[in-house]
Amino acid sequence: MNLPLFPPDDLFKPPPLVKALQEAHPGRFATAKAARRYISLIWFPPSRAWRYQLNGKSGNTFVLNLLFELEYRVPFRCNANPAETGNQHPDFALFSVPHAQLWSNSVKQEDDLDAVLDFPGLSLATVRNPYTRLVSGFFYLCRSHELSDRRFLPERIRLNALTGMDWDKEANTPAGFERFLNYIRDISENFGPEDLDAHWLPQALHIRPDIYKPDLVGRTEDLPKFAKDLCKQLDRPQPKSLAGLRRNASKRIDHDAFLSDPALRRIIEEVYASDFELFDYPLI
Numbered sequence: 001m002n003l004p005l006f007p008p009d010d011l012f013k014p015p016p017l018v019k020a021l022q023e024a025h026p027g028r029f030a031t032a033k034a035a036r037r038y039i040s041l042i043w044f045p046p047s048r049a050w051r052y053q054l055n056g057k058s059g060n061t062f063v064l065n066l067l068f069e070l071e072y073r074v075p076f077r078c079n080a081n082p083a084e085t086g087n088q089h090p091d092f093a094l095f096s097v098p099h100a101q102l103w104s105n106s107v108k109q110e111d112d113l114d115a116v117l118d119f120p121g122l123s124l125a126t127v128r129n130p131y132t133r134l135v136s137g138f139f140y141l142c143r144s145h146e147l148s149d150r151r152f153l154p155e156r157i158r159l160n161a162l163t164g165m166d167w168d169k170e171a172n173t174p175a176g177f178e179r180f181l182n183y184i185r186d187i188s189e190n191f192g193p194e195d196l197d198a199h200w201l202p203q204a205l206h207i208r209p210d211i212y213k214p215d216l217v218g219r220t221e222d223l224p225k226f227a228k229d230l231c232k233q234l235d236r237p238q239p240k241s242l243a244g245l246r247r248n249a250s251k252r253i254d255h256d257a258f259l260s261d262p263a264l265r266r267i268i269e270e271v272y273a274s275d276f277e278l279f280d281y282p283l284i
Contacts, residue, residue, distance in 0.1 A: 003162060003190045008033075017106055020113040025211065034194040036107060038208065039116065041198070043103045045071055050122040050234065055206040056199035057137050058128040059220040061091050065245040066227055068097065070236045117211070122233055125207045127279045128220035130272040131265070135258045137200045138180045142171035155197055159183050177258045181267045188271050204274035217279070259284065 014022070014032035021035050022028075029035040044051035052067060054060050068076040080093040097103050106116050128136075144152040145167045159165040163179040170176030187195055193202050207214065216233060218226025224242055231238040239245070259265055265284055269276065276283060 003186055005158070005162075005190075008191060008195050015107055015110070017111055017113060017116070021116070024113060024117075028208070028211075030192045030194045034205075037198070038205075039107050040105050041206065042105055042116075042212070043098065044105070044119075044121065045103055048119065048121045050124055051119055052124045053207050053212055053214070054198075055126055055128075055203055056197075056201065057133050057140065058203065059126040059218065059223050059226075061094065062223050062242075062245045063124070063126055063218070063226075064094050064097070065091075066230065066239070066242075068094070069239050069245075070231065070234060071102075075239070122216065122230075123212060123214045124216050124218070124230065125209075125212070125214040126218040126220055126223075126226065127203050127207070127275070127281075129281050130203070130268055130275045131259055131284065132255055133203075133220075134181070134184075134200060134268055134272075135177065135253055135255050138177050138258075139172060139253060140199060141180070142167075142176070145171050152197070162186070174258050174261075178261070178264055181264055185267050185271055193271065202272050202275055204278050209278065 008031065014036060017039065018032055018036045021039065022032065029038065041054040042051055043054065050067065052063060065076050076094055076097075078093040080096065098105070098108075109115075141152055141155065143149070145156055156165075156167060159179060160167065163183050165176060165179045165183075170179065184196060184200060187193075194205060196202075198206070216226070216229055218229070223245075227238060227242055227245075269283055275281065
């Protein structure tokens with residue numbers, strides 16, 4: 001269907017690094033904003049011993065908690081009031097570490113393209129089964145309605161207008177999930193998948209392994225193994241307990257109830273085909 005939306009604007013002047021990335025990989029990024037988002041989600045410390053490509057709904061909280069403890073030898077113990085931040089994430093403070101000048105990205109540091117393509121440290125990424133990632137993303141979006149989280153308000157408004165989503169009745173339901181997937185498919189077809197929110201952006205577009213070239217890819221389904229492998233490669237002792245690193249773990253969800261419809265699974269398999277292929281997740 002042709003969506004009655006104004007096309008996404010891309011009016012800002014891209015920084016030199018973003019422009020260089022687009023020129024080095026012509027046609028790979030739909031807009032300068034997409035290229036900037038890509039680089040801005042790659043975080044590293046001043047030592048550049050490691051870098052991590054944040055990938056929505058794929059274990060970021062666990063990994064950032066782990067990296068903080070490995071880097072500073074103490075657990076992360078800071079809080080932020082959701083009522084003041086307007087963000088439902090219980091560990092939102094963790095994502096503010098760059099504001100403390102402890103971590104950064106290449107855009108802020110005004111790096112040249114070589115610093116991105118030939119990074120000296122360990123390149124890290126995590127991935128998640130596309131089926132369960134989409135269900136988790138849907139519940140995360142529904143939670144934003146329950147809490148009146150303004151961060152996802154534009155998405156909820158568009159779903160309301162374009163799919164008839166009744167947030168009061170269809171949040172957290174298979175019927176609402178169907179509307180959510182149809183919305184993702186239509187946005188992808190009309191504007192391209194790069195216009196999707198980062199929490200349901202295809203993981204292949206988050207990581208772009210031919211550009212980022214991760215040395216270690218962890219699976220959200222087995223984060224303890226990722227932690228063990230990471231500590232070994234960085235030659236740093238593993239935290240005594242991993243239990244507290246995943247405080248934002250999704251609540252128990254009956255995934256089968258949301259994935260039982262073959263037509264809905266086909267939408268996921270089509271929009272996220274590159275994720276299944278690149279990261280070796282089997283089709284149901």
